[in-house]
Amino acid sequence: MSDIWDFFQHLFNPRWIFLYFGNTAFFILLSIVFAETGFFIGFFLPGDSLLFTAGIFGEDLCKNFYNVPFFVIILIVAFVATLGNMQGYWLGYKSGKLLYKKKDTFFFKRKHLIIAKLFYNKYKTTALIISRFLPMFRSFAPIVAGAIRINFKKFMVYNIIGALTWTFSIMLAGHYLDKSFPELKNHLEWIILLIIFTTTIPIIIKLKIKKKALI
Template sequence: MDQIIDFFKHLIDPEWIIAHGGLYLILGIVFAETGLFVGFFLPGDSLLFVAGIYVEELAAHFFNVPYILIIAMIALTGIIGNMVGYWFGKKSGPLLFKRKDTFLFKKKHLWQAKEFYDKYGGGAIFVSRFLPVVRTFAPIVAGIVNMERKKFMFWNVVGSISWVFSMMLAGHFLNKAIPTLKDHLEWIIIIIVVITTLPVAIKFIFGKSPIHKHFDEFGNPIEQPPVKEEIKS
């Protein structure tokens, strides 16, 4: 049991991920965080930033390819992850909202993502890339409400490329400009986590969210999310 707990602790440590899993573990985590609802707790922004710092080493260990190809592979993984989330939401539909809460699944995250989607429309897929937790559930909700595939894929591709390239290139070039950057990774990771989670935290604490209206005293959904009928051409 202790080994399992230690493993999950390591999964939120970007330095450990890069040192012990390299590119393959990074790809797996990015896929899980963007496509599987159980991956919402995994590090996204901080992992990409730190991966950008070590991107040349990652490229050297992967057939010595140009580092830009490593960044592109990770962006592609984010695109595929969202596609899986969209497919999962489309197939599971409102049944997810009837699912009982577990340690790794909370209905409130789905409602948060749905409200975010309702507010920003298609652009929610893009904006959610930069918000922890929301980026995991946004594609699932897009599938549940039958968002048009072409529209979803456009924002999916643009969002993943923007998110991955901005985070990794920021880490790469800042490391070039400040050679001692690696000596302060713990503080950098803390700062990134605070900055990226602050909007979500403020919304959760101070925002007047109607999420509680969706559940009764036993945590069961009072209403079902509206599902649009897909228009077939």
């Protein structure tokens, strides 16, 4: 039991994943990216920090995956992120209305779904692009899109654009910042916390104010 708990603790340390798992780290990265966007329980997974760290360890990923170019690695991640959103859309399409009535659990909080819907109503389909960079909204935006039955072709256009923008920007940022500042690896946690705080907190506060105004 303690071994399982230790694993989940380390799961939130992206550096540990790449250093400990070596050849299989890339597949763990793909699994987390898919789960984070494909299931509502994925909102707590370290997607941004994992992509950023993947950029830092980009050369190792390439060597461990048939020596493909880093550009191909990013495309594979973007493809899996696209599939994850498609799974989220399907989940919302099939059970979206039931999710709004679902009781809160450890993995599911209905308020997150409501806030994500407010976020989607404000930014429309472009929310699928913006939400890629916001941990909680990233998991719930495709579910909301499916629940309100937006046109699937339109959904896929913004889904693909969002996946490409998210993966390329964050992974390339980690890749090139590491080349310019090798000591970046020693301050990774603080950088990720800063990114999450500056991008997520203002939007959550704004949407909560709007939610109260509607009540």
